[in-house]
Amino acid sequence: MINKIVKNQIFIPIAAMLFLLLFNLVTDPTFFKIAMGQNSAGNPVLSGPLITILNNGSELAILAIGMTLVTAASGGQDISVGAAIAIAGSTILRVLCGTNTRPDTLRTPIFVAFIIGCLVAMAFGAFNGVLVSIFKIQPMVATLILYTAGRSIAAWINNNELPIISDPRFGYYGGFIPGIPIPTPFFIAALCVVIIALVLKFTNLGLYTQAVGINESSSRLNGINPVFIKWLTFVILGACVAVAALIKVSRLSSINYSVIAKDIEMDAILAVALGGNALGGGKFNMAASIIGAFVIQTLTTTLFMHNVPSDALPAYKAIVVIALVVFSAPVFRDAVSKFMKNLKNGKKKEVANV
Amino acid sequence: MDNNALLNMRGIYKSFPGVKALQDVAFTLRKGEIHALMGENGAGKSTLIKVLTGVYTKDEGDITLDGKEVSIHSPEDAQHAGISTVYQEITLCPNLSVAENMYIGRSDNIIQNWKAMNEGADKMLKSLDIPAKPAQQLGSCSIAVQQMVAIARAVDMDCKVLILDEPTSSLDDNEVQKLFKLMRDLKSRGVGIIFVTHFLDQVYEVCDRITVLRDGKLVGEFEIKDLPRVQLVSKMLGKELDDLSDIKSESGAAAVDMSSVPVLEAEGLSSTEGIKPFDFNIRKGEVNGFTGLLGSGRSECVRAIFGADRVVSGTVKKNGKTVKISKPIDAMKNGIGYLPEDRKIDGIIGDLSVRENIILALQVMKGFFKPFTKAEANAFADEYIKALSIKTASADTPIKSLSGGNQQKCILARWLLTHPDYLILDEPTRGIDVGTKVDIQKLVLKLASEGMSITFISSETDEMLRTCSRLIVMRDRRVVGELKGDDLTQNKIMSTIAGGEGQ
Numbered sequence: 033m034i035n036k037i038v039k040n041q042i043f044i045p046i047a048a049m050l051f052l053l054l055f056n057l058v059t060d061p062t063f064f065k066i067a068m069g070q071n072s073a074g075n076p077v078l079s080g081p082l083i084t085i086l087n088n089g090s091e092l093a094i095l096a097i098g099m100t101l102v103t104a105a106s107g108g109q110d111i112s113v114g115a116a117i118a119i120a121g122s123t124i125l126r127v128l129c130g131t132n133t134r135p136d137t138l139r140t141p142i143f144v145a146f147i148i149g150c151l152v153a154m155a156f157g158a159f160n161g162v163l164v165s166i167f168k169i170q171p172m173v174a175t176l177i178l179y180t181a182g183r184s185i186a187a188w189i190n191n192n193e194l195p196i197i198s199d200p201r202f203g204y205y206g207g208f209i210p211g212i213p214i215p216t217p218f219f220i221a222a223l224c225v226v227i228i229a230l231v232l233k234f235t236n237l238g239l240y241t242q243a244v245g246i247n248e249s250s251s252r253l254n255g256i257n258p259v260f261i262k263w264l265t266f267v268i269l270g271a272c273v274a275v276a277a278l279i280k281v282s283r284l285s286s287i288n289y290s291v292i293a294k295d296i297e298m299d300a301i302l303a304v305a306l307g308g309n310a311l312g313g314g315k316f317n318m319a320a321s322i323i324g325a326f327v328i329q330t331l332t333t334t335l336f337m338h339n340v341p342s343d344a345l346p347a348y349k350a351i352v353v354i355a356l357v358v359f360s361a362p363v364f365r366d367a368v369s370k371f372m373k374n375l376k377n378g379k380k381k382e383v384a385n386v
Numbered sequence: 387m388d389n390n391a392l393l394n395m396r397g398i399y400k401s402f403p404g405v406k407a408l409q410d411v412a413f414t415l416r417k418g419e420i421h422a423l424m425g426e427n428g429a430g431k432s433t434l435i436k437v438l439t440g441v442y443t444k445d446e447g448d449i450t451l452d453g454k455e456v457s458i459h460s461p462e463d464a465q466h467a468g469i470s471t472v473y474q475e476i477t478l479c480p481n482l483s484v485a486e487n488m489y490i491g492r493s494d495n496i497i498q499n500w501k502a503m504n505e506g507a508d509k510m511l512k513s514l515d516i517p518a519k520p521a522q523q524l525g526s527c528s529i530a531v532q533q534m535v536a537i538a539r540a541v542d543m544d545c546k547v548l549i550l551d552e553p554t555s556s557l558d559d560n561e562v563q564k565l566f567k568l569m570r571d572l573k574s575r576g577v578g579i580i581f582v583t584h585f586l587d588q589v590y591e592v593c594d595r596i597t598v599l600r601d602g603k604l605v606g607e608f609e610i611k612d613l614p615r616v617q618l619v620s621k622m623l624g625k626e627l628d629d630l631s632d633i634k635s636e637s638g639a640a641a642v643d644m645s646s647v648p649v650l651e652a653e654g655l656s657s658t659e660g661i662k663p664f665d666f667n668i669r670k671g672e673v674n675g676f677t678g679l680l681g682s683g684r685s686e687c688v689r690a691i692f693g694a695d696r697v698v699s700g701t702v703k704k705n706g707k708t709v710k711i712s713k714p715i716d717a718m719k720n721g722i723g724y725l726p727e728d729r730k731i732d733g734i735i736g737d738l739s740v741r742e743n744i745i746l747a748l749q750v751m752k753g754f755f756k757p758f759t760k761a762e763a764n765a766f767a768d769e770y771i772k773a774l775s776i777k778t779a780s781a782d783t784p785i786k787s788l789s790g791g792n793q794q795k796c797i798l799a800r801w802l803l804t805h806p807d808y809l810i811l812d813e814p815t816r817g818i819d820v821g822t823k824v825d826i827q828k829l830v831l832k833l834a835s836e837g838m839s840i841t842f843i844s845s846e847t848d849e850m851l852r853t854c855s856r857l858i859v860m861r862d863r864r865v866v867g868e869l870k871g872d873d874l875t876q877n878k879i880m881s882t883i884a885g886g887e888g889q
Contacts, residue, residue, distance in 0.1 A: 236749060236757045239742060247735045253694055253726055254800075255715035255750040315737045 044308040045323040048356065052330045056081075060337060071208060073200065078213045081333050089329030090217035091276040094224045095296065096303040096325040098269030100316050105241040105265045106164050107313030108171025109301045113273050115182020116156050117293035120277035122186040124149035125195045125287055128202070133195040142202060150274035156182075157270025161263035179297075187289040197285045206283030217279045224275060225322060232318060241265060245313035295346075299328050302349075306356060390416045391453075392578040393438075393469075393547050398447035400433055407433040408444075411604045413597055415547060415578040420569060422589045422610075423582045425599035426622055426680060426845060431582055434599065435549055439471050440464040451546065470540030471549040478536055480525030484511070484518050488539040510542050511535075514568060530561030534568055541572065548572065549580045554588060555681065566592050584681035585862055586615060586884065600624050615884035622679070623847060623880065646670060647706040649839045650691070650722070650808050655700030657690040659683075662864040663699055666691065668808065668839045673830060675842045675850045678860030678883055684843050685727045686863070688810045691841075692717045692724040694732075705807075718751055723801035727812040727843075729790070733797045736786035740778050741767035743785045744799045751804060770799035774829075791818035798826070808839045815844060827853055847879055861885050 056063035066080040102110050127145040129135045163174035232238045243251040244258045307320030393415040400408040408430050415421050425431045436442045440458040458464050478487045485507035507520040516534045554562050598605040598621045605621050648667040656663040661683045676684035689695045693711040704720045711717045726732035744767050767781040774795045815823040830853050842853050859867040859882040867882040
């Protein structure tokens with residue numbers, strides 16, 4: 033029974049989450065405090081570390097959805113999502129502001145701006161997808177191009193100016209909707225999770241991506257078009273990027289080209305890995321990835337709570353990641369199970385000797 | 387013992403867990419001869435070569451070179467002893483120059499004398515008449531020249547024994563001739579050449595002696611002039627020519643109406659895999675087969691029919707109507723199923739469950755937006771697990787943890803589930819136990835009696851004779867004959883495969 037639970041893929045991120053929560057419970061119980069307060073606009077809002085995790089973990093969870101699919105089908109990762117968020121965010125602001133960087137009223141409805149941002153992000157996703165699926169470039173190398181160029185493109189979209197949006201409605205997406213004390217990004221993430229759950233249930237996306245990731249040649253002989261499936265996953269990741277970008281620019285009602293969503297690709301990849309998914313592609317578990325995203329955010333928040341300076345954060349994260357990767361490596365697991373077996377047999381022998 | 391012997395291998399044994407790869411094999415190579423090493427897949431050719439080149443360590447046996455006993459434990463030992471190998475795939479570095487490739491890894495000095503190296507290379511290339519310049523980048527030469535450079539490297543290292551492992555499979559006729567010229571040239575210098583190939587014509591063109599292996603055992607060593615082709619084939623396949631205890635279709639192959647419109651008819655079909663254009667047809671309820679030695683192009687033919695390789699010419703008619711099959715999904719939609727030759731690479735999706743593997747093809751045909759419900763998928767999987775008695779813990783078990791035979795049954799189930807009119811089975815019984823083999827043969831005949839058309843390919847002629855009512859014979863990527871009725875005998879098949887003077 034216990035063996036079965038431990039073997040389940042989703043056990044890894046849940047165990048990591050429980051471990052982090054337990055750690056916080058022991059060292060600093062204020063971690064679990066949730067307070068009802070008011071934000072600057074006078075609306076009721078919940079606050080506290082747990083709410084921060086739900087809030088900031090949302091973009092990561094959304095990206096983890098797309099990253100999981102890309103990983104499964106192509107056996108590699110897209111490292112350009114941070115730069116692509118800058119592009120999509122910049123596009124959204126550009127469409128909302130037009131040429132005036134300090135508009136009093138929005139030029140276009142937010143919805144339209146989002147759709148255009150989404151199309152742009154998907155186009156860049158499609159670009160990455162073509163490099164990977166048709167030209168068979170390694171995903172990390174292929175996306176390195178956009179990783180390098182993306183933030184310049186983002187700046188260029190707005191002529192290197194920093195548009196600021198004063199309309200409070202735009203802030204709802206990354207903040208709070210008046211009257212609802214739970215941060216909006218959480219709802220957006222939840223919606224994305226529901227959508228991907230429905231897509232996985234009502235289409236063969238899951239089966240196809242896994243089949244292509246495990247055995248491309250065999251998939252082709254069963255009538256699947258591996259090139260298209262790989263490309264498709266990059267386009268889907270593009271859509272996820274656009275949603276994350278909307279939240280990111282909404283939080284600031286502006287953009288900082290060089291800082292926005294910096295290093296988020298690493299966290300998204302970590303979320304996939306933490307979910308116990310093989311980074312070499314193949315089988316995946318979407319729920320595990322999404323939980324993995326919140327584990328990463330919990331880790332970040334925990335480190336902040338313990339006054340780890342933000343510069344030192346990556347070093348701490350790295351230690352945790354090394355531990356996780358080693359624990360989940362098949363070599364290590366085999367060794368442990370062998371050790372356990374020997375232990376058991378040893379005990380039995382002792383009993384026999386007695 | 388031959389005084390002229392250069393290399394002598396005696397009593398070589400080598401086994402792997404569960405397999406006796408070599409049993410008491412002997413091999414003798416003389417100075418200045420080209421010696422063909424022949425045998426079907428699994429005969430032990432490559433194991434013997436790997437023992438000789440130090441990739442594997444032999445369990446027992448002696449190897450003498452120039453009369454002195456040598457012990458070879460690594461490829462380096464082999465190189466020092468004067469044994470060089472040129473493989474089918476080029477193992478040189480395409481982005482280095484020709485001269486660099488010839489001298490790479492051979493100098494003990496830290497400082498490389500580039501001028502001397504280029505001059506040395508130039509001399510060697512000229513003396514062997516190889517059309518390449520020392521400073522030229524290797525990747526810019528044709529495959530044939532690259533292979534020759536590999537040989538030049540071997541010769542420059544003073545090799546006494548040169549092993550050529552399938553060197554001609556990616557060369558055209560012209561390039562093959564150039565290679566042969568080089569081989570004869572080396573022969574006249576006293577180099578002993580071991581030539582491994584599947585092409586019978588080439589063996590008879592260039593070799594002096596043949597050693598045949600079968601099932602890890604030595605069949606014998608023969609002078610080329612004493613061994614007609616037919617006998618060579620019969621020795622490779624292990625069938626005596628006079629053995630007329632023939633197996634006529636046990637089930638009495640269902641009567642096929644040869645006047646009906648063919649279920650599938652192909653004309654002038656050829657693909658990028660180098661098969662010569664061929665015609666093909668099959669009728670309702672017929673079982674036919676492609677036969678020929680390994681590498682003769684039999685798999686490539688069926689891959690072209692299924693659209694698995696890129697088809698470059700030809701027309702295909704399905705039930706009399708012209709159809710376009712350019713990729714597997716086209717073939718599937720036209721009611722064709724294909725069980726590929728290489729189960730691991732082209733068949734199973736290892737990490738997915740038995741259930742997902744079984745429903746895959748039908749699911750793809752049904753469409754991206756119409757996944758089967760869990761209940762439907764389970765019903766399909768359970769039905770075929772039972773029907774084909776697939777031994778698996780559950781339908782959820784990853785297919786890779788099943789035995790080879792059971793994996794094969796899953797792939798078979800996958801295609802039966804699509805209810806094809808025409809099913810292609812390429813080596814469905816390779817590497818699986820005898821019981822399952824018979825099961826599959828019986829199933830083929832049963833399906834045919836129910837009206838399915840089946841093409842059956844197997845390396846075992848017995849099996850083909852038992853199941854097929856018509857055999858298409860291939861040699862060197864070309865259809866060379868068609869046998870049916872009373873011609874379906876071991877003798878006739880072998881003589882057709884051998885071709886040449888045996889016919």
